[in-house]
Amino acid sequence: MLANFSYVRTQSVDEAVEHLSDSGARLHAGGTDLLGCLRDGTFSADKVVSLSGIEQLSGIRPASDGGLRIGALTRISEVASSALVKERYPGLAQAAGGVASPQLRNQGTLGGNLCQRPRCWYYRGEFHCLKKGGTKCYALDGENRYHAIFGGGPCYIVHPSDTAPALISLKAKLIIQGRKGERSLPVEEFFELPTMNLTGENVLLRGDVVTEIALPGETAGWKSSYRKVRERGAWDFALSSLALALRLNGSRVLQARAVLGGVAPIPWRCKAIEEAVTGKQLDSAIARQAALAAVEGAEPMEQNGYKVALVRGIVEESLLAMA
Ligand SMILES: Cc1cc2nc3c(=O)[nH]c(=O)nc-3n(C[C@H](O)[C@H](O)[C@H](O)COP(=O)(O)OP(=O)(O)OC[C@H]3O[C@@H](n4cnc5c(N)ncnc54)[C@H](O)[C@@H]3O)c2cc1C
Ligand code: SF4
Known part of the structure; x- marks a missing residue:
C-alpha cells in the first residue's frame, strides 16, 4: 500500500529544484519505477515532485x-x-x-x-541490506544469479x-x-x-x-549497436548486454567504445574489447580474441558464472554482426 505523501506538479525546472531541495522529496518523471518503489516500501517520500508540466x-x-x-x-x-x-x-x-x-x-x-533504482530482489524486498543502510549484503551468500560479475562489493547490484x-x-x-x-x-x-x-x-x-x-x-556517423540477452524473450532486464560504437574505415576499426550492461553495478566500459579491435580488420579471429579479453578479470558469484559465457557470446556476435 502507498503511504501518504504530498504531490506537486511543477511548471519550471527552477520550481522543481526548489521543491526537490526539501529532504524527503522525490522526483516523479513517468513514475514506472518510482511508484513501484513507494508502493513496495523500498523507500518513502514525504513529497512527490512531478515534472510532467514542464x-x-x-x-x-x-x-x-x-x-x-x-x-x-x-x-x-x-x-x-x-x-x-x-x-x-x-x-x-x-x-x-x-x-x-x-x-x-x-x-x-x-x-x-x-x-531508475536497482532491481536486486533483497533491496526491493523486505531486507534491510547495505544499500538501505543495513549491515549485510544478503546476495553475497544468497540468491545471486542476477548479480554482478565485475566491480561488485560490498554491494553486488x-x-x-x-x-x-x-x-x-x-x-x-x-x-x-x-x-x-x-x-x-x-x-x-x-x-x-x-x-x-x-x-x-x-x-x-x-x-x-x-x-x-x-x-x-x-559519434553521429559511427556504426553502433546494442545487443541484449534476457531470460524471457521480451519484457525483461538484461542478463548481459553490449553497446558497441565503432568508427570504421571499411572493416578496419579506427576507434571503438564498448560498454557492457547487466554485469556490474554501473554500465561497465570494457577497454579490453576496445583495445582488441582498434587498428584491426574485423574478422572472426579478432572477434573471438576480443570476446576472451572481455571476461578477463570477471569475478562471478556462486550462481552467476553463466554470465561469463554470455558476455563472451554477445561480444563475438556483436562484433561479427558489425563486420
Ligand atoms: C516490469 C518492468 C520491466 C522493466 N524492464 C526494463 C528493461 O528491460 N530495461 C530497462 O532499461 N528498464 C526496464 N525497466 C525500468 C523502466 O525502464 C524504468 O522504470 C523507467 O525507465 C523509468 O522511467 P520513469 O520516467 O518512469 O521514471 P520514474 O519512475 O519517474 O523515476 C525513476 C527514478 O529516477 C528518478 N528520476 C526520474 N527522472 C529524473 C530526472 N530527470 N532527473 C533526476 N532524477 C530522475 C526518480 O526520482 C526515480 O528515483 C522495467 C520496469 C518494469 C516495471
Ligand atoms: S546486492 Fe546486497 S547490498 Fe546490494 S542491494 Fe542487493 S542485497 Fe543489498
Whole structure:
C-alpha cells in the first residue's frame, strides 16, 4: 500500500529544484519505477515532485554540432522510434527499443531510465541490506544469479538501464540543473560504484534534475549497436548486454567504445574489447580474441558464472554482426 505523501506538479525546472531541495522529496518523471518503489516500501517520500508540466523537457532536436539533444522527459518509445536517432545513433534506438514492454516504453522517460533504482530482489524486498543502510549484503551468500560479475562489493547490484550503456558508448553527456545552477558531465561519469556510493547509484545531489541528454556530432556517423540477452524473450532486464560504437574505415576499426550492461553495478566500459579491435580488420579471429579479453578479470558469484559465457557470446556476435 502507498503511504501518504504530498504531490506537486511543477511548471519550471527552477520550481522543481526548489521543491526537490526539501529532504524527503522525490522526483516523479513517468513514475514506472518510482511508484513501484513507494508502493513496495523500498523507500518513502514525504513529497512527490512531478515534472510532467514542464514541456521544454520533452522532445528530440538536432544540435548545432551535428549531434542531438534529447529532453530528459522524452518517452523511451519516442527515442526508439525517432528517425533522427535511428539514422545517427542506431545503437541508442536499439537499446531504447529493447527496454521492458511497449506500455512501459510509452510511460517511462529517458531521464527516468538512467536514474531508475536497482532491481536486486533483497533491496526491493523486505531486507534491510547495505544499500538501505543495513549491515549485510544478503546476495553475497544468497540468491545471486542476477548479480554482478565485475566491480561488485560490498554491494553486488547490476545497473538496470539499457539506454545507459548505449549513451556511454556514444560519448553522450548529461545536463543537470541543481541548487548551484547548471552543470554538464559525460554519462560515463554519472554512475558510481558501491565503493564510492553505497546507498545511491549516481552523482545526483539533493535538488538535482537531469534536464537533457546531449549526443555529440562526433559519434553521429559511427556504426553502433546494442545487443541484449534476457531470460524471457521480451519484457525483461538484461542478463548481459553490449553497446558497441565503432568508427570504421571499411572493416578496419579506427576507434571503438564498448560498454557492457547487466554485469556490474554501473554500465561497465570494457577497454579490453576496445583495445582488441582498434587498428584491426574485423574478422572472426579478432572477434573471438576480443570476446576472451572481455571476461578477463570477471569475478562471478556462486550462481552467476553463466554470465561469463554470455558476455563472451554477445561480444563475438556483436562484433561479427558489425563486420
Ligand atoms: C516490469 C518492468 C520491466 C522493466 N524492464 C526494463 C528493461 O528491460 N530495461 C530497462 O532499461 N528498464 C526496464 N525497466 C525500468 C523502466 O525502464 C524504468 O522504470 C523507467 O525507465 C523509468 O522511467 P520513469 O520516467 O518512469 O521514471 P520514474 O519512475 O519517474 O523515476 C525513476 C527514478 O529516477 C528518478 N528520476 C526520474 N527522472 C529524473 C530526472 N530527470 N532527473 C533526476 N532524477 C530522475 C526518480 O526520482 C526515480 O528515483 C522495467 C520496469 C518494469 C516495471
Ligand atoms: S546486492 Fe546490494 S542491494 Fe542487493 S542485497 Fe546486497 S547490498 Fe543489498
